[in-house]
Structures are given as C-alpha cells and as structure tokens.
Amino acid sequence: MKKDTQYDLQIAALSEKTHEYVFDLGTDFFEQFDQTLIPDGKLRADVVLDKTAQRIVLGIHIEGTVKLICDRSLDEFDQPIDVTHQLLVRFGDHEAELDDDVLQITPDTQTLPLAQHFFDYIGLAIPMKKLHPRFQDEPDENPDADAKLIYSTGAASDDDDDEDASDPRWNALRNLN
Template sequence: MSSNKDFEIPFEGLKLGKHNYEFKITDTFFEELTYSIIEGADVDVAFTLEKKETMLIGEFSIKGIVRKTCDRCTDLMEFPIEIEHKLVYKFDNEMSDDENLINIPSSDHSINIAGMIYELMTVAIPSRTIHEEGECNEEMLSLLKKYVNSEEKDYPNKGNTDPRWDALKNLN
C-alpha cells in the first residue's frame, strides 16, 4: 500500500474537534498487496476525524473507480464505488467484537487508515464480476471453450459417482 505512512494519522496532541484529511488512491496503493482482488483504482478519499475526550470518530467518504479482472475472461473491468462509513475508535486496551468499533491501546499515538480504506473498497465491489453479455474478450472465451471441451473428453465418467455415496444424497 503506497507508503503506509501516508495514511498514518497522529491523534496525540490533536485538539478536540473535527479534522479533515484527503487522500488519492491510485494503482500504487495496491502494489504491495500481493493477493489483492483489486488491480487498480482512481479513488478520492475524504476522511474526517473528530477527536473527543474518550474516543475518536472517523467518517470515510470514498468515491471513484476501482479496477478488477473479469472472472470469465480476465480482462480488466471498472466499477464505480461510492462509500460512506462511520467508525468509532475508543481508547481502551480490550478487544472489541463490534465491526464499527476499534479499540486503541493506550500505548498508541496514531491510527493507520490504509487497511480500512482497502477493506471498504473491497466489500463495495461484487464478489462475482463478469462483463455484460457480449463484452468479454472473445479470444479468451474461445480458449476457455476449447479447454473445457477437451477436459470433458479426457474425463468421460466425470458425472458418474461411486454408488456407495449415492445413499448420502437422500439424507436431508
């Protein structure tokens, strides 16, 4: 994630009240993420941090375009995203089960929002992404059909199951 320090927000010494931050997410953000489902992006992030006596309230506003590969033809696809999310950071050494509450140990003096930005963008795109009918890469589709058909020839009994397991199909 493009220099994780860019997303580090110190809260120690910060005055009480609201503080605004803006970030630009580009393809470099994802370079260090080896297994990212997102290939690239052109996204603007507005983050408002409200400091209170016992907690911080973070409000994310994320808007832009995210690029991910098509699950069928592997060409890049673009998805517009628009996310509004509120998160509470509480000063506490205990762990929290609430997904909208993050406890900050008393030893910490800053928060890093890079991971949260990535998570919010990831859940904003569909889990299965395929082009509309007729928009997929025809060359790749013909290759897929060629290999799927040859695999069926290699395994002619693929649909047959072991009769010992057939009784399990009737269990409900």
C-alpha cells in the same frame, strides 16, 4: 502488507474538534497489499475525524474506480466504487479490534493506521459477480426455467396422482397394505 505511513493519521496532537483529511488511493496503495483481488484503482478517500475526550469517530467516504477482471470474458474494466463507513475508536487500557467498525486504542497512541480499513471497505464494495459493463444489462440466465423435475421427496401434485392411478403396477403396490 508493507508498512506505508502516508495512510496513517497523527492523532496524538489533535485538538478535540472536527478535522478533515483527503487520501488519494492509487497504484501505490494497492501494491502494498499482497493480494490479487484489486490490481489497480484510482480512488479518493475523504475522512472526517471528530475527536472527543472519550473517543474518535471517523466518517470515511471512498469514491472512484477500481480495475477488475470480468468473470465471463476476462477483460479488464473499471468498476465504480462509492462507499461510506463509520469507524469508532475508543480509548481503553489495551489495543484491540472489538468489532469490524469499533477499535480500542490506548490514550498514548500516536498514530492511527487507516490503509487496511480503506482496503477492506473497497473490497466489500466489489460485487461478487464481476461483469464487464457490456454484460451487466443482459438478463440473468435462470437455470430452472427449462428444468425438468426428476425426483422430489415432497407431496405429489394432482397431475402425478392421475398418472399413478392409471398405472396398474401402483395399484398392486397399494394393495400390499
């Protein structure tokens, strides 16, 4: 990842109150990451920062579209994204990521980089199965609909018992006990 400071928040000089920020996430944002998941997009990230003496709470809302490649047709399409996350930043003696949504920073930290968090939140909002909108209304194919049971280790059903009783080979095997 290339370092781009336009997605960093200057937190050192902030007063203890609520602040609001807006970030535009476009082609230049996605180019700074070495990845192929999201080639391009046009999103807006609204960040509400609430600073207190002990912690910073960031409310992050990202809305817009990303360009994806359809898994079925390989056509490019726009996938709408609307995601809301909360990031908690607390002050401590060393910097650490305590959880996915909890960071610890030192009190003398000057900037808080948000680019990786934005990218992670967008990536989590992308569906596993990327389908072009023209395929999304089709019902999912159920591979088990016409499937025939070939082997089962479970208990036999009533139909299987009737077949076993009529086959003389099974009767001979049962008499071995």
